[in-house]
């Protein structure tokens with residue numbers, strides 16, 4: 001049987017950090033399970049975050065009006081993307097599991113990791129007009145966010161000062177990972193490791209090790225399947241009227257984003273739902 005590959009896209013500057021400890025646990029545990037583990041250590045690689053003309057080798061399609069998305073799609077088709085992007089795309093192709101390991105920066109990923117997302121997940125390679133969400137390019141792969149915060153957990157509750165973590169995670173988990181087709185596993189959140197006792201940090205690392213043992217068997221998060229929408233420009237990519245009518249009778253919206261003005265399904269972006277309800 002071919003060896004399974006996991007890619008960890010890692011974004012922390014310090015080898016003594018808690019993120020580094022979390023990374024080490026994942027590398028050890030997945031390796032023990034027989035995975036080939038590839039780590040893209042973005043700061044160590046000095047990975048370039050900005051999406052520029054330098055990402056395309058050779059002539060541009062339209063040098064008068066530079067459009068990054070158009071040009072990188074064209075370059076991808078012709079094998080003219082820069083070497084650092086191609087190397088990362090190969091890793092994604094080989095991986096059945098992609099873990100993003102990072103400290104939360106401004107409710108999101110650090111800029112260097114956003115740069116990886118902007119530059120590596122190019123049109124054509126990671127999505128196309130026809131291939132998005134559950135019909136997406138990476139629908140046979142799994143991905144997840146694993147991150148640390150400065151905030152304590154209660155700050156990210158729906159009645160906490162930062163607001164609901166489910167809302168915070170929607171852009172990355174739906175707008176990036178699920179958009180490209182990945183099945184998204186529930187995030188691993190290490191709340192405020194800098195402000196808790198050492199024993200709590202040890203327990204968090206142990207919990208992560210235990211979770212990794214069954215990670216690939218976990219049910220992914222729930223998103224709204226494309227079939228619920230009229231995916232045409234005429235239909236505006238909106239819910240089919242019949243689906244909307246049916247939903248009116250339900251207590252919750254479909255997802256965190258598709259809340260339909262109702263209550264958001266509980267823990268939609270943080271836990272796999274216990275039922276098969278979509």
Ligand SMILES: Cc1cc2nc3c(=O)[nH]c(=O)nc-3n(C[C@H](O)[C@H](O)[C@H](O)COP(=O)(O)OP(=O)(O)OC[C@H]3O[C@@H](n4cnc5c(N)ncnc54)[C@H](O)[C@@H]3O)c2cc1C
Pocket residue numbers: 012016017018019020021102103104105106107108147148149150151193194195198201202205
């Ligand atoms: C630009 C910026 C924006 C930010 N935005 C946000 C935000 O929007 N929301 C938010 O909540 N936070 C935010 N933060 C805070 C940031 O998320 C936290 O500082 C970060 O997540 C902490 O993780 P760390 O790995 O850097 O912790 P570290 O400070 O490296 O580690 C915490 C503790 O763990 C210890 N440790 C290391 N290894 C081990 C080990 N093996 N076992 C046990 N303990 C160990 C370390 O010694 C340290 O005492 C932001 C920070 C910056 C710089």
